[in-house]
Amino acid sequence: MPYVYSVYCAYEYLFLIFRLRPSPSPSILSWQRKNRRIERRMTKAFTIVIKLGSSSLVDESTKEPKLSIMTLIVETVTNLKRMGHKVIIVSSGGIAVGLDALNIPHKPKQLSEVQAIAAVGQGRLIARWNMLFSQYGEETAQILLTRNDILRWNQYNNARNTINELLAMGVIPIVNENDTLSISEIEFGDNDTLSAITAALVGADFLFLLTDVDCLYTDNPRTNPNARPIVLVPELSEGLPGVNTSSGSGSEVGTGGMRTKLIAADLASNAGIETIVMKSDRPEYVPAIVDYIQHHFHFNPPCYAGNGTQQQFLELQDAELEQLRHHNVPLHTKFLANDNKHKLKNREFWILHGLITKGAIIIDENSYDRLLSKDKASLTPNAVIEVRDNFHELECVDLKIGKRLPSGDLDDSQPIQCVGRVRSNYTSLELAKIKGLPSERIHDVLGYSVSEYVAHRENIAFPPQF
The missing domain is CATH 2.30.130.10 (PUA domain)
Structure with a gap:
């Protein structure tokens, strides 16, 4: 009888997934066809890290799962794998899923309560990912980390070797901070930082930070209709003239915000990784952005020498925005990777960003x-x-x-x-x-x-x- 009930629950869950998933719009179908053309043109396999925040996976008010977005992520990752790429997911959401499971309306302040909620939610979150990926015949593996797990150089290497072995086996690693055990002294602070460290750990080519806006803006586009998109950042350490980055976490279930994404972009670009900020509900854009960077994007340093004026920086944005429109590439923000001469080596990155x-x-x-x-x-x-x-x-x-x-x-x-x-x-x-x-x-x-x-x-x- 328990077996029959578990089978019934599985079918009910699948029904819920496909009931909540929206029918493909003409726009989505167009991007699916474009991605098939991109697949035929791809000339190089990349290692891609995709980071999703809690607000992308869980509704802020009801705490219910956004299964439609998760399903689109699964389709995108599966398509990327079929193109020959290796993909790692850094997924928040354990605490948010636990709040929903235990019917707790707000995240408590006491650490032990938060850790207990995370223990409940993390299992449910990885089960949800497993269920969705299994529909495409894909295997997943859960990796939970704290800074304690990479305090020694051999531990750091072991973490890298484990993830690389999973990728070699065709398995999709799903990384999250171990909120059940993590305390302030050993936590990464947010999964934006964790995603940058994970990307550097495996020597990824791309880090995609998926969020609730399509790119970085000069100001909050929700409150300022005149905010201008920032689509290209050549060197983050030289500043973002004319850009207001003071916004914090965008939701109750998240810990990040645009500031944490800028920190993550700085870490990743210093490690030689192209970092992209884009909208989480359109993950099917990822292959097109990778294709554009590989085949069409060209940055001419003399056009922007750094430390330029606000006007020069905004002119650079207008020029790149025109290129995106010309090649029919959706809005996103690119943080350019440091070249080989200036990027951090693995051990240097570990000392600077992996240790306390x-x-x-x-x-x-x-x-x-x-x-x-x-x-x-x-x-x-x-x-x-x-x-x-x-x-x-x-x-x-x-x-x-x-x-x-x-x-x-x-x-x-x-x-x-x-x-x-x-x-x-x-x-x-x-x-x-x-x-x-x-x-x-x-x-x-x-x-x-x-x-x-x-x-x-x-x-x-x-x-x-x-």
């Missing part, structure tokens, strides 16, 4: 210049002016530069600038005793010597230098 900092080491500017030199020196104790906060050996700390007084102490009247991160071979207590000394004195002061370096070169990372 526990303190700071302050060095002088001359020492900083030596670390940036072509011979890429390691960090020695005589470069250190001051040590801040408490940390253990091989923990990650911020690397900052300050002004050294003739006495060797830090000049507190001068500004201090954070320039990178290091994994220290010594604890903060040990380093406080040997700071400013040559490496030969380490043993005399401590009675032992772990290393002649405070940090080996492989454990030092800086943001891309332009």
Whole structure:
């Protein structure tokens, strides 16, 4: 009898899916035909990460699932796989699904309650994805992460190897933060950041951030009808002149917003990944955008040298918008990837964005210049002016530069600038005793010597230098 009931539930669920799914509109049918033409033209297979927020998967007011959007995502991912691409989904929604299952109207503030709700919802969310993908004969795998899972370099590599093996098997990895165990000290903060770290982890070619607007705008298009679309960002670190990015989370069930997407785009582009912001209810546009970037998009750097005026930036948008219209490509925002010369290597990305900092080491500017030199020196104790906060050996700390007084102490009247991160071979207590000394004195002061370096070169990372 239980078996008969479970079969009945499965058929009822499938009926609900196809009842809620809208009939294909002429527009959707047109894009389906276009995607078939794109499939015949594709010349290269890419690794694509698609991130969906809770507001794209769950109705904000009723907490009911948006099965029609999920079904369109499944169709798109299946089509991308048939084109030869490898696809990873980063899916929020565990807490939102749990709220619906337990009939709780609002997300509670107490951490233990949120974690319990996530435990209920995460199973239901992955079951929903499994049910939908199974209709196309696709297998999925759930991967739940916190920062604790990638704190060590071998853990980071293991996570990468697992995802790559799943992709090689033809399985679709579905990644989410492990909200059941995550606390503020080890959480990624939002799944936009998690999606960028996942994309860098596997060396993805594209990161698609799906949201409730079709692209970035100069202002909130819901409240400002004169807001202009931003369709091309050559270098995010150089700013977005004339763009208001102050909006927070767009829904009660989400934790992100446009600001978190800009952070994710910055992380991913620094790792050499093209990042695209686009509307979540039209995922069938993804193949067309990939095709456009591969075959038609050309960016001429002299036309926009960076640090330009607001007018120059907006003129760049108008020119790219004209290209999108010419090639019949839907609105989206492209954040261009750093070239190979300037993108972060895997270990550098891990140190800068995968680890949690526990303190700071302050060095002088001359020492900083030596670390940036072509011979890429390691960090020695005589470069250190001051040590801040408490940390253990091989923990990650911020690397900052300050002004050294003739006495060797830090000049507190001068500004201090954070320039990178290091994994220290010594604890903060040990380093406080040997700071400013040559490496030969380490043993005399401590009675032992772990290393002649405070940090080996492989454990030092800086943001891309332009």
